[in-house]
Structure formats: structure tokens, C-alpha cells
Amino acid sequence: MIRIDSVTKRYPDGTVAVDRLSLDIPDRSITVLVGPSGCGKTTTLRMINRMVEPSEGTILLDGQDIQQQPVNTLRRSMGYVIQNAGLFQHRTIVDNIATVPRMLGWGKDKARARARELMERVGLDGALAKRYPYQLSGGQQQRVGVARALAADPPVLLMDEPFSAVDPVVRKGLQDELLRIQAELGKTIVFVTHDIDEAVKLGTMVAVMRTGGHLAQFAPPAELLSDPADAFVEDFLGADRGIRRLSFFPATGLELLTGPIVAVDATAEQVAARDTAGAPYLLVTDQEGRPLGWSEPGELTAGNIRQAELLPYGRPFVAGTDSLRSALDCAVLSPTGWAVAVDAEGRTAGVVSQQTIGEAIRGAHAERRASDRAAERPQAGKDSRVAR
Numbered sequence: 001m002i003r004i005d006s007v008t009k010r011y012p013d014g015t016v017a018v019d020r021l022s023l024d025i026p027d028r029s030i031t032v033l034v035g036p037s038g039c040g041k042t043t044t045l046r047m048i049n050r051m052v053e054p055s056e057g058t059i060l061l062d063g064q065d066i067q068q069q070p071v072n073t074l075r076r077s078m079g080y081v082i083q084n085a086g087l088f089q090h091r092t093i094v095d096n097i098a099t100v101p102r103m104l105g106w107g108k109d110k111a112r113a114r115a116r117e118l119m120e121r122v123g124l125d126g127a128l129a130k131r132y133p134y135q136l137s138g139g140q141q142q143r144v145g146v147a148r149a150l151a152a153d154p155p156v157l158l159m160d161e162p163f164s165a166v167d168p169v170v171r172k173g174l175q176d177e178l179l180r181i182q183a184e185l186g187k188t189i190v191f192v193t194h195d196i197d198e199a200v201k202l203g204t205m206v207a208v209m210r211t212g213g214h215l216a217q218f219a220p221p222a223e224l225l226s227d228p229a230d231a232f233v234e235d236f237l238g239a240d241r242g243i244r245r246l247s248f249f250p251a252t253g254l255e256l257l258t259g260p261i262v263a264v265d266a267t268a269e270q271v272a273a274r275d276t277a278g279a280p281y282l283l284v285t286d287q288e289g290r291p292l293g294w295s296e297p298g299e300l301t302a303g304n305i306r307q308a309e310l311l312p313y314g315r316p317f318v319a320g321t322d323s324l325r326s327a328l329d330c331a332v333l334s335p336t337g338w339a340v341a342v343d344a345e346g347r348t349a350g351v352v353s354q355q356t357i358g359e360a361i362r363g364a365h366a367e368r369r370a371s372d373r374a375a376e377r378p379q380a381g382k383d384s385r386v387a388r
């Protein structure tokens with residue numbers, strides 16, 4: 001949908017901010033531009049809505065050269081969100097969000113109704129509508145910025161480090177919200193960040209750029225983690241690349257044991273009847289099946305299951321939705337080396353050992369390699385474009 005074709009930006013002082021960049025930004029997904037400070041991310045983003053004009057090369061939107069389009073029409077099709085939201089301080093929240101619809105000639109009531117609808121969509125309490133930006137927290141202001149960019153329902157959203165000024169907890173909330181909005185509205189989002197974890201979390205495709213405006217690699221995040229194109233990308237990805245990659249493997253295939261589980265009110269017969277083969281511990285649950293802790297089988301007889309003596313089970317993972325990374329984390333945190341899987345309601349679904357998780361990881365890697373080969377993808381993957 002957005003094709004950046006061999007684009008160079010040379011500023012008047014001679015700085016080459018972007019150097020022969022080629023990138024196909026897919027429709028209805030999030031493409032992240034990531035890289036160190038000064039590598040040309042903002043310049044690239046601004047060339048897409050012509051706030052900056054390229055020195056060479058072309059940018060196509062739906063097959064049409066953006067140079068051939070009136071700049072106002074182009075910008076109307078692209079919402080723009082920046083760090084610290086960039087709100088109009090003298091306008092209320094609802095009027096900030098209604099800005100573009102008003103510019104487009106909508107009546108006041110219709111524009112405000114749209115603004116209120118968007119407040120709800122981005123998770124803002126309607127009670128904030130009449131406040132001014134300074135009366136909002138940083139995270140709330142950022143949400144207003146997103147709502148304002150969405151107001152005229154543009155197909156494209158350009159976002160330049162929109163969440164980098166807020167603390168990690170608020171940031172996570174904003175990221176989750178953006179993923180939800182993207183899933184609901186199917187916008188084409190180009191998102192700039194210098195935070196690789198944010199890039200990996202949000203991006204369907206991630207373009208890693210290096211200083212001088214060069215593209216180092218363009219690939220889906222799982223592929224970046226498994227096959228970094230060069231030492232720069234590898235270094236930029238940072239530590240724990242292998243562990244982080246496990247977030248892309250679902251834990252659904254893990255074989256869960258239900259034998260070594262007893263309820264806290266089990267009778268002696270029920271305890272004795274448990275199948276503990278292969279499991280050195282028994283998991284004790286409450287009557288509803290929620291995990292309470294681990295007990296060594298030899299110490300367990302009905303009537304004396306005392307919660308005080310149970311080993312903590314750490315943190316459970318949700319079977320069916322969590323990743324192998326979560327499952328492994330649970331096993332590593334558990335003093336028994338066994339992870340507890342629960343369903344969406346928190347009831348125990350089964351238990352699984354570190355060793356079984358390790359086997360599943362090896363299996364997942366082998367499966368991925370086989371499917372890569374079946375697709376006849378080169379080592380770095382067919383979606384990787386390495387700078388020439």
C-alpha cells in the first residue's frame with residue numbers, strides 16, 4: 001500500500017538523513033521503523049505525508065506517486081501522532097479530538113459526537129471531555145493524540161515515538177490499546193520507535209535502520225530474532241534473543257499432565273489413586289481447581305494437606321493463549337521446576353516439567369526450520385531486505 005522506492009533525503013546542509021531506502025509497507029498492519037537516534041526514522045515518516053520532500057526516489061500510496069497528489073488530500077488520509085501528543089493547550093479534550101472533522105466542515109455537534117465515540121474507543125473516560133490537556137496525565141494525553149489522529153477515519157496512521165515519554169506501565173497499556181485498535185479498525189500504521197522491545201511487540205513487520213539512513217533489515221519480528229541480518233542488527237536486538245523469540249511460539253502443543261494434581265479436600269483414597277508417574281511432586285488445588293502449591297507425594301495423605309507446608313507454584317501460564325516463553329518462565333520461577341497451566345478462569349489445566357518445555361522448544365524450532373525450507377526461503381527469510 002505504501003511503497004518507498006529508493007528514497008534519499010539530503011538536507012540543505014548536506015546531511016544525508018535517508019539513503020536509498022526501499023520499503024514496502026503492507027496494508028492494514030503495523031510496520032515499525034526502529035533504530036538508534038539520528039538514523040532517519042522521523043525523516044522517513046515525514047516524507048510519507050510530505051512534511052519533508054525526498055531529494056531522490058518516489059513514494060507510492062496505493063500505486064500513486066504522492067508527489068502527484070494535493071498535499072491536503074494526502075494529509076487528510078493520514079493521521080499523525082507525536083511524542084507528548086502535541087495537543088492544542090487552549091482547547092478542551094473533545095475539541096482537540098474534533099479538530100480535523102471541524103476542518104473538514106462537519107457541524108459542531110456531529111464532530112463532538114464523533115470525538116466522544118473515539119474517546120471511548122481509546123479507553124478515555126467521557127468525563128474528561130471538557131478538561132484541558134494540562135489537566136490530564138501523560139498517558140491520557142497520549143490517548144487523546146491517538147483519538148485525534150483517528151477522528152476523520154484516515155486509512156493510514158503515522159506515529160513518531162508516541163509512547164516514549166510515559167512510564168513503562170502506562171506504556172504497556174497504550175501498546176495493548178493500539179494493538180486492539182489496529183485489530184478492530186484495520187488501519188495501516190507506520191510506527192517509529194528506538195525501543196526494540198516495543199518494535200518486536202507491535203510490529204507485523206520491523207525495519208531496522210542504522211545511522212546514515214540505511215536499512216539494515218526488514219522482516220517480521222520473529223525472523224529478526226532468529227536470523228538477524230548482521231552484527232549491527234544482532235547487537236541492536238540485545239541480550240536474550242533466543243528467549244524473547246519464544247514469545248512467538250504458542251504453548252498450545254505442550255503435553256500437560258493431570259495425574260499429579262489433588263484437591264485440598266481429597267480423601268486418602270483419592271490422594272493414593274493419583275498417577276504421579278514421572279512427576280516428583282503433587283500439585284494441590286482448592287475445591288474450584290485453582291492452584292495452591294506443590295507437595296512432595298510422600299508427605300501427602302488426606303486430612304493433613306496443610307497449605308502452610310506447600311511449596312509455592314510461582315506464576316501459572318494460560319494454556320491455549322500464552323507462549324512457550326511464558327511456560328518456560330513459569331517453570332523457571334517454580335521451585336519444583338514444574339510449571340502450572342491454568343484455563344482462562346484460573347483453574348488448573350495441568351502441569352508440565354522444564355524438560356518437556358525444552359523438548360517442545362526444540363520441536364518448535366525444527367518445525368519452523370522445516371516450514372522455512374518448504375517455503376524455499378533463503379536463510380534470512382524471503383521478507384528480509386538487506387541494505388545493498
Ligand SMILES: Nc1ncnc2c1ncn2[C@@H]1O[C@H](COP(=O)(O)OP(=O)(O)OP(=O)(O)O)[C@@H](O)[C@H]1O
Nearest residue numbers: 011013015017036037038039040041042043044194
Ligand atoms: N532540518 C534538518 N536539517 C539538517 N539535518 C537534519 C534536519 N532534520 C534532521 N536532520 C538530520 O538528519 C538525521 C536524521 O534525523 P531524524 O530526525 O530523521 O532521525 P531519527 O531517527 O528520527 O532520530 P531520533 O531517534 O533522535 O528521533 C540526523 O542526523 C539529523 O541531525
Ligand SMILES: [Mg+2]
Nearest residue numbers: 041042043160
Ligand atoms: Mg525522530
